[in-house]
Amino acid sequence: MQASDFSLPEHADGPGKFSRLERWLAPLVFSEVGPAPMRIVLGNGQGVTPPGVIPRFTVRIRDLRTLMELLLDPEIGFGDAWTEGRIQVTGDLVAFLEAVYASMASAGPSATWYARLVSKWIEFHQANTLEGSRRNIHSHYDIGNDFYRLWLDSQLVYTCAYFPSATATLEEAQNAKLVLVCRKLRLQPGETVVEAGCGWGALALHMARNYGVRVKAFNVSREQIRYARERARQENLHDRVEFVEDDYRNMSGKADVFVSVGMLEHVGAENYTGLGSLIHQVVGDRGRGFLHFIGRSQRGDFSRWIRKRIFPGAHAPSLAESLQVLEPFGYFVHDVEDLRPHYARTLEHWLDRFDKAATQVTGMYGPEFERAWRLYLAGSIAGFRVGTLQLFQIVFAGAKFGSMPWTRADLYRPQEALPEWTPATS
């Protein structure tokens, strides 16, 4: 069968029955993503492979539209088509994405004019204004606490855990992370802490429960704040932790410590100096603080598909870029640690639990939602493994802050036994 070059071919089902146009277009995928070890198969036809590469994965593309979308924007083209079942990948999804990311990283940064346009379009529509941020956060974090309970740890900590050993459980590792954050801040009883973006409140409650500090925690997610307040009441900590349903930009008052875990990703680079100014207004030159965020080794945009479908308005800065929050205000950077392998491991736990709850998720939100979120978790594992994503923890202090310990050895003393935490039932 010979299709005309000038008419869009119908999808051909038989082996070897795909069009000359498709055969001509398919190799172009490799000029987008580099020589990844995969065979691209159109319909049920024969496949194309980069020259000299032994394929480890087969990517089956259902139709010409899907192929065209992939060529215009590999990120969104793949993400949407995989979610809708128009692309199928044989073999382990994480390993496949890892191979593709590694191939893309070594091929160097590239984006089609179309993809760059899409990126700008997304950026414009998801701008982190006060109203935009509320919408962006709502669309991700207010999906429903029952959903997150299916695959997060019992404390609902939705940020990178810290595995003191490679065999630690997720519950242990999330608790160790809370301890690590508090240790890095060297919290003292009686101090006041302001938290920007508190999730379901685990860190704020942990600080108040174990370090004798008072915490004021901000979040624009209504569902999360509702849950956090309920937990504070159940634990009788509501006189020491105040959960405020508001944007961090509306913070006021003074505190000794500023902390933000997994929030900078939602701030947007254009607001970094504003965030720094706010931190300075709250903790001044005598205070200190902590930033924990997904970063990158080089400046660049967050995945277009992730921004379109999962995290609207998200941006992962390079370390130098993130320092725009601190340097204009003369903050001293005391300690930076990259926990990249810890986030890969955290996400492996999440994906494992998510997979086990797949039927429930599909029942709650439908199969496409389930596939989109599976892809997001798998892609994030791959990103942290390959290193397109990093996880930075920064400890900083004002010029007039008293002093930190001589060394960081105190961070690594054995962990004291902390009061056990009982998951809230509401």
Next chain:
Amino acid sequence: MQASDFSLPEHADGPGKFSRLERWLAPLVFSEVGPAPMRIVLGNGQGVTPPGVIPRFTVRIRDLRTLMELLLDPEIGFGDAWTEGRIQVTGDLVAFLEAVYASMASAGPSATWYARLVSKWIEFHQANTLEGSRRNIHSHYDIGNDFYRLWLDSQLVYTCAYFPSATATLEEAQNAKLVLVCRKLRLQPGETVVEAGCGWGALALHMARNYGVRVKAFNVSREQIRYARERARQENLHDRVEFVEDDYRNMSGKADVFVSVGMLEHVGAENYTGLGSLIHQVVGDRGRGFLHFIGRSQRGDFSRWIRKRIFPGAHAPSLAESLQVLEPFGYFVHDVEDLRPHYARTLEHWLDRFDKAATQVTGMYGPEFERAWRLYLAGSIAGFRVGTLQLFQIVFAGAKFGSMPWTRADLYRPQEALPEWTPATS
């Protein structure tokens, strides 16, 4: 006595006998350095003090020329005049400089048009070209090994030490620093290391002696290289450590590890991308490296006086600025630590030894040299105490480097007993 406003007055020796012009000019010093707790006294006259400030120090300015130079450029004006005895300060010099730096820091960045011009002039004349760097380095490090032996530790380590406890001796702390650097790099026997700017060779020899690695170490200081080679021969390490008298820019070959301790200060910000490119050429994406350097919390120039008299061509970058070495080449920043209090302590040890050897130093190079170096050491202590200077250690790795340990706990295990080092006698 009433001097005309329009003629330059003669210096008046009697109490209260200084001119109206001088009385009018003196308070302007405070508009340069902020309300520092000092009384400025002209000749033997009465003094001026910032309003509402209780003076802790008296600064005696000998003549109008000195006062004018101070107003035109407080850094060079003070440094040169103090060195030549035209300015005298009562009380502890370090404490005085600390008070002035703190006052200048809170007054905010300012420099007169003249000082800015001087800064540019110095920058131009001390540019770190291949030839310029050689001249810059020669003028500081080739003064004579006997001089440095008077006040450095027995291994001649001329960079920030690491005090595992506040009571460690300088010898212990310099050794602990060498161990810390090697631990942060997780050196493995058989690996190859390239060092840019090796001083008198202590780190290179330490690595070869204790970690079974081969080291190629570069330095343009002839005196230092001569000494380092002699030490390598004495210790029978010359088959494992090669000391090369050459500029880091002339490096070639490949290595597993790049290390540079106290060298970035001499590179110049305009050469950071070049340095990064060189690192990438040597250790590629599979290697790793270490940068240890004097930095700042905000972008700014190194003291003009220090550049003019002590460290020609020096620049201390902010952390974000220093990342220009790494980010363009996709290096992952694994760990950043600020050792600021350690450098203040190191310098206190140096100044203490320097003070004890003051007569010898004066005998070797004259009283003005002795005073200039005492001021440099005292000013550096003050800078690190106040925080106008920081000391950053950065561990980085290429995208394809295998892996670092899960945590940094291994850095803080007790130090094994290392073979004792006997100071070279030559």
